[in-house]
Amino acid sequence: MDMVPTNYYAVVYTVPVLVGSSQQKLSLQVDTGSSDLWIASKSCSSTSCSATSGRLYDPSSSQTTAVTFTLQYLSGTVSGPIVWDQVQIGGYVIPNQALAAATSVNNEPLSYNFDGILGLALPPNSLIQQMIPASTGDAPDGATISSNLFSLTPATNTPSQSFFSLTLARPGFTQIPSLLGIGRHPPEIVPDPSQINYSPLVSESVGTLFWKTTIRAITVYVNGQARSIALQSLSGAPEPTALLDSGTPLIMTTPTLANGIYGALGISPAADGMYYVPCATPLNMSITLNGQNELPLHPLDLTVEPAGQSNAQYCTGLIQTDPSQLTATSDIGDMILGIPFMRNVYTVMAYQQPNATGYFNTSVQFGTRPMLGLLGLTNATQALEEFNQVRVLKQPLGSGSSQPSSGNQSGESQLSIGVKILIGLVGFFALCVALFALRCLFARKRWKNTSPVEKANQGLREGLEYGAYRRARSGSRSSTDQTTLVYNSSPRKDKFSQDDDYSPEFGVRRSKLGNTGLELCDPWDPHGGTWRDTIIGTDAGEAASPRSSYFRPPDFADFDCGSLHASPEDLTSVLLMAHDGNDSQMSDVAEFGMHSVGMAGIGTAARGSVIDADFQHRLSSDSVTPLRRIASSLRSSHVLTSPRESV
Template structure:
């Protein structure tokens, strides 16, 4: 397991309603339609005047950004005025932040400011005050991103290297979280966890766990299966697992999918666990094999469409864990503008441009929200 680099730079206040060794479980809100523009958000306070925002928890990136008052992009106008004003308490770093996602991009200056999540307050947390946001479905309940991927993946930290003293630096939020001093104000269990709800169902609630498991979901933490994060030549950037098997079940019969080797040459493909992506992305070869089991082939637009009355039943095996079943409701969806369509959109799609390049460091598969709704994810 990767370890968090610790240092004495963060503090927690007792009056924040948290900040103890016991950890905390924070309910998440579901922003968007729940399918194509879904975002699971956590309440975050920034500054000493406690500017409050709802930020998407994103296990596929490592940086924190918030739409700012200086943002002129149309997306920032959809936050209902819930934009960050760094002039109230932010301190300029002199760094300009820019990131490109699978879809969309964000840029803006980086500030140091006080950030509080779940009662844990971090002084001088580096964050971007986004002045340009494209292809992000911002809303009053979604005005930025709290990156939860591994610290080595942080763009801000790459430009403002973390230090071991109390000086402000570019360390990722999660790194600072588990470095809070005194240790009596820090979570004693060094992990983050996520459970994601399915739209229209309250059977599984949405939670962010900080050093604490949701008691209504986890009766026995010893039953959680852990494995080592898959690394590459650049190190451990993402929460990544090896994919050992994918099987589609048709009329109760297994149809194993030929997943091949990784684009890096490794024996097994690797998959990034990414709560910020509303799809499962893979290569055309694997997508063709999954849908081919149902005699479904890519349409003229390159996407996959499944008869709405045909369930896609499949399992996926990661590392040495038991096979995981994906609920059919999570892997296909009705078109956003036609609830009576004969064909549903497959939420497993091909992204060869991003996943066929061994130098991208992403891996071979992105297991987004449709996968994560079927598991309880612990990142330690």
């Protein structure tokens, strides 16, 4: 079924049907408080019919009955001719179903997804059946759709069990879908039908009209204390009565019962006769019906915020009174349990009594014995937590916020959703940090075990920015007997504009690098080389690392290309060098850190240097030593003699 909003607090639940020989697809409200079927027709010009945007019943292929129909609801009227036409619901086809092709609809909130009403109250309540009596043969009559469904011929075409069932979804919740069952329980809601309790119905002098039973208790819980409400019936009977009506968006009752319920919270009716409750105060109550367990109601179903006022101080109570309709002489009784109640129960409207296993094995052809079955779906403790989340903390409910439960009412303490989320986040970040630390550990170990030459080659893959390799040759003590090669080891440099202010790897402002003026035979290459029984419903089966200095390649302007040697046999070492803006310090490029790619929000990690302490001391001892003299000094002092020292 679909849940169709009609105003800020009211919705209707509609089911798709196919009508006529052309199988026109229309949507009808499932109404357990009435027994007739009517659809707004193309001859209707009232305002309500206009709201369907042209989606109206075409009775051109129907058979006329020459009988007209007028039905008065609690609010609103419907009138029009009665016709016979084919109606298909689920997989069941009724060839000649009596229905009203409404030509006038007043005070009914029709819409594109709401074209009429499918009445599922008991047949004696049907106005059409009173006007066109039902018969036992196959000739067209005024039988209700429920009578026709459970007496289809041949018998193999009828539902295997004679009942309807309903679940009504709650806005913002996804665990309970809106479903209409015909002779079948949805297994995801009712895994064990024997758990459903059944209540006998209250009959009137003309017969059983509604799915109505007696009320045994109403309890309001205030600060954990149960307060029983005094029960009083309009008819003077020992117990008040209540009927289930999926077509009423409120719980309607007598002033006596309403005053008792709200009075438990210290609330009286306002000047307009309505009841208002502080939005942050839960109306935590339960109703016990004849033959049933105590049935908790969700506080979010009992009050509603004014339209468009999510931060309003007072909310409208969804339990109200209507003294003009609920009277001692009416057939309705003392309370109408509308949508706010029915969202909390799985409702079974049975035409027979089930056996001990909950299975219906008696056909309606042997007579009917209607029973009302209910299974509670609301966990009182969880419902209070959800109310607090929405009304107090002003947080929306998640997709898994409402879980069907009929037995867990113990009020076990549970962690709030916010605490669970916080724990999850802390655990996630801890895992990320641990994985990053392991990565760094393995990378450092691998680097230490790599030979100097391999380290030089790996420099390209590791994306060392603005670093340079210096190859020193030995063969002559003369400063001119040296060869130096500068190489930019930055394979990712081509992914960034040379005009960018910052280097993506180290956070170095490129504008600080300046023009190095390298003239060493132009060796600086910035780009060097890279569906029988039916369940109807939509769910049948939501930084960069700061550094104290900037670095640039050393200035090799003093070198003479013509004096460089090219003999590979003279290669003795590879040095990783960087230079600050004051020409005062050289260090391993690794000292400048390594940006943690793919770990946004975790931070930036710096890789420690593996420069030999003695080597570093020697480099820092002379702040302005030209490159020619550094090479000569290293060669003459034999510092670069081992793989470890060559790093």
